[in-house]
Amino acid sequence: MSTDDATDGEQHDEEAGRADEPLLALEDVEVHYDTGTGIERYLSDKRVKAVDGVNLELEENDIVVLVGESGCGKTTLGKSAVGLERPTGGAVKYRGQDIWEAKDHPRGADIEFREIRRAMQIIHQDPANALNASRRVRAILADPLKKYRTELGPQEREETIYRYLEYVDMTPAEDYADRYPHQLSGGEKQRITLGRALLMNPDVILADEAISALDVSLRVEMMDLILDLQETFDTSYVFISHDLANARYLAKRAGGRIAIMYLGNIVEIGGPDEVIQNPSHPYTEVLRWSTPSMDPDVAMERIKEKPPVRRIDVPDPQDPPSGCAFHPRCTKAREACAAEDPELYDAEETEAACFRALDNHEYWSSQELEDAEGSGTAELGVGD
Ligand code: SF4
CATH class of the missing domain: 3.40.50.300 (P-loop containing nucleotide triphosphate hydrolases)
Structure with missing residues (x-):
């Protein structure tokens, strides 16, 4: 210098x-x-x-x-x-x-x-x-x-x-x-x-x-x-x-x-590494899924996979969804997600705006939304 x-x-x-x-x-x-x-x-x-x-x-x-x-x-x-x-x-x-x-x-x-x-x-x-x-x-x-x-x-x-x-x-x-x-x-x-x-x-x-x-x-x-x-x-x-x-x-x-x-x-x-390899927010998983892979085998597998979203369309920003803005697309969404807007919480390795990061949130006892894939807790290591 x-x-x-x-x-x-x-x-x-x-x-x-x-x-x-x-x-x-x-x-x-x-x-x-x-x-x-x-x-x-x-x-x-x-x-x-x-x-x-x-x-x-x-x-x-x-x-x-x-x-x-x-x-x-x-x-x-x-x-x-x-x-x-x-x-x-x-x-x-x-x-x-x-x-x-x-x-x-x-x-x-x-x-x-x-x-x-x-x-x-x-x-x-x-x-x-x-x-x-x-x-x-x-x-x-x-x-x-x-x-x-x-x-x-x-x-x-x-x-x-x-x-x-x-x-x-x-x-x-x-x-x-x-x-x-x-x-x-x-x-x-x-x-x-x-x-x-x-x-x-x-x-x-x-x-x-x-x-x-x-x-x-x-x-x-x-x-x-x-x-x-x-x-x-x-x-x-x-x-x-x-x-x-x-x-x-x-x-x-x-x-x-x-x-x-x-x-x-x-x-x-x-x-x-934490955000990409071990995300705690379902939307990060969507971004990771949609990132093209240089590995042809992985790319072929992705084509066969179902996208990790319930809906492809992004909601109208003039009329955003109630509660968690991602809930209409989230495969993990439950009724509690439509009622309350999550803040950033300490998650496993990151901070994530998702109720699944909180052990005691009412999310875990509320009903799954229609066509959500279930409440498997293995990915985040937290649950009922
Ligand atoms: S709070 Fe609910 S809808 Fe929002 S990302 Fe987490 S599980 Fe999905």
């Missing part, structure tokens, strides 16, 4: 010393949207609960991978986490400072909103849209430096740009700095967006499906680069992925966690 980057590292330490608080804390975060347009918006009482009461903490040098089907709220939650989406309820705190309080009431804030903006960066799914096609790489990378590192003169700025291009393996840096985005491959464009995010010396980066637009052969290379630089820059990441295999790779290599989302909530969270 160069002297400049070492200085950046000291900045992190000073910030960490401000308060004995997690780097990032989501407290009961809700993002509810009005539906319809015009007058309908006011007349309708229906709201989409894109995120509905999520609690999550991120520490220094931490990684959480949010996984779930399209429309489960993972992108909305990720954007709320880094201050790009204002929650309609709950709080998002950076080092103990409510980030929207810092924006609305700057005089009372311990940390300026501008500083929070710098500390939280995003890498988008499609790097082509994230880069201005009419500007050279040098100009694209100079913008954030001019805004946030005003102490740098033109010469130092140029040297910093070259150094960060080298960090993201784009050498010779002078050559790449002169190019326009259309002169770069998809992987190179994504490296530029990663370098641009790191230039801000961020504490948290939201990587929203950041590798899904790349060729399969480049994905592992990009994930490795991101994780190598995570160690170099002491950055925490919130990754968003619909792919359980990629989530496992990222979380396992970095010692992070996987958080499974369903209809606006985290329904299971834990270490990658």
